[in-house]
Amino acid sequence: MPWDFVAFMLLAAICVICAGGVVASANPVHSGIFLGICFIHVAGIFVMLGAEFLAVVQVIVYTGAILVLLLFVLMLVDPDALPEFTSAHPVQRTVAVLLGMVLLLEVSVAILGRTVKGVASNATPENIALVGGNTQALGRSLYTEYLLPFEIASLVLTVGVIGAIVLAMPERLGERVRRRGTISLGHPRGTDLVLPEGVRGESPIPDSAAELETGLPSRREVIMVGNARDYTTVGRGRQ
Amino acid sequence: MTDVGTDHFLLLSAVLFIIGMMGVLIRRNMIIIFMCVELMLTAANITLVAFGWENNSMSGQSFVVFTIAVAAAEAAVGLAIILALSRRLHSVDIDDMRVLRD
Numbered sequence: 001m002p003w004d005f006v007a008f009m010l011l012a013a014i015c016v017i018c019a020g021g022v023v024a025s026a027n028p029v030h031s032g033i034f035l036g037i038c039f040i041h042v043a044g045i046f047v048m049l050g051a052e053f054l055a056v057v058q059v060i061v062y063t064g065a066i067l068v069l070l071l072f073v074l075m076l077v078d079p080d081a082l083p084e085f086t087s088a089h090p091v092q093r094t095v096a097v098l099l100g101m102v103l104l105l106e107v108s109v110a111i112l113g114r115t116v117k118g119v120a121s122n123a124t125p126e127n128i129a130l131v132g133g134n135t136q137a138l139g140r141s142l143y144t145e146y147l148l149p150f151e152i153a154s155l156v157l158t159v160g161v162i163g164a165i166v167l168a169m170p171e172r173l174g175e176r177v178r179r180r181g182t183i184s185l186g187h188p189r190g191t192d193l194v195l196p197e198g199v200r201g202e203s204p205i206p207d208s209a210a211e212l213e214t215g216l217p218s219r220r221e222v223i224m225v226g227n228a229r230d231y232t233t234v235g236r237g238r239q
Numbered sequence: 240m241t242d243v244g245t246d247h248f249l250l251l252s253a254v255l256f257i258i259g260m261m262g263v264l265i266r267r268n269m270i271i272i273f274m275c276v277e278l279m280l281t282a283a284n285i286t287l288v289a290f291g292w293e294n295n296s297m298s299g300q301s302f303v304v305f306t307i308a309v310a311a312a313e314a315a316v317g318l319a320i321i322l323a324l325s326r327r328l329h330s331v332d333i334d335d336m337r338v339l340r341d
Contacts, residue, residue, distance in 0.1 A: 160312025
């Protein structure tokens with residue numbers, strides 16, 4: 001019994017089933033979990049192909065970083081918007097499935113009828129073992145043959161991080177700051193005196209039943225200060 | 240046929256890629272479309288490693304390192320775009336993103 005064939009079939013079957021689950025499940029969280037399982041099994045495929053370092057990187061970067069980022073975004077977006085099923089137009093869906101089938105057929109024919117073989121290089125298993133292992137061999141390849149692309153990849157990552165921060169920054173930061181000022185008026189030490197009548201900030205929770213009835217604060221202290229603007233930032237902006 | 244060769248890995252990669260492609264075409268949720276793009280990138284990675292394995296070459300694995308780096312950057316930027324759009328339009332439905340077209 002060729003055990004590597006059994007292992008490959010198992011890994012491939014779970015991969016394909018989970019990929020189908022990503023596409024088919026209505027809940028995005030389920031899609032994310034399916035995607036994680038699929039990535040872990042792709043890491044197993046990498047181990048079968050002798051790429052141990054990449055298997056570890058696959059688990060760390062894809063399932064560790066990208067998937068967690070994805071789940072964070074799932075938590076941050078509007079929860080009412082998440083449960084989809086204003087799905088695609090039926091025509092579009094049929095065309096997509098048909099196109100997929102045709103493409104799969106073409107690619108399978110191309111793969112199975114492949115006659116061109118690449119030129120064998122020198123990274124045979126014996127040579128890799130001589131260097132010290134897959135990680136060492138990959139490191140040699142990256143830092144000699146692909147040094148410039150490696151540096152450019154780091155630049156791409158830096159640009160990506162900065163772009164992500166800029167894009168995800170809240171648009172109206174100023175409004176939020178002003179609102180925070182209004183809320184802090186409810187604090188007992190707030191300087192209600194500098195504000196004109198009517199816009200006095202109230203604490204959202206009434207202190208007592210009497211306050212709830214009358215709507216007037218019952219036991220809020222007002223501290224008199226010489227210049228309210230020096231005491232708190234609330235008065236600023238109301239010249 | 241019971242011997243695992245490059246063709247098996249290539250076929251698996253093709254199937255994964257096409258499932259991802261169909262997901263991009265069928266689904267309307269931007270986050271799921273994003274997941275399908277990641278799936279397609281992973282399928283391409285399997286192809287690269289498989290050809291490197293066939294030819295006893297380290298270049299395939301080196302390319303996959305770059306692909307993963309670009310995928311990570313793409314994930315950060317793409318998810319930030321999804322976040323900004325969902326904040327502004329209160330939706331992650333790709334059909335709602337038609338400001339440029341209208």
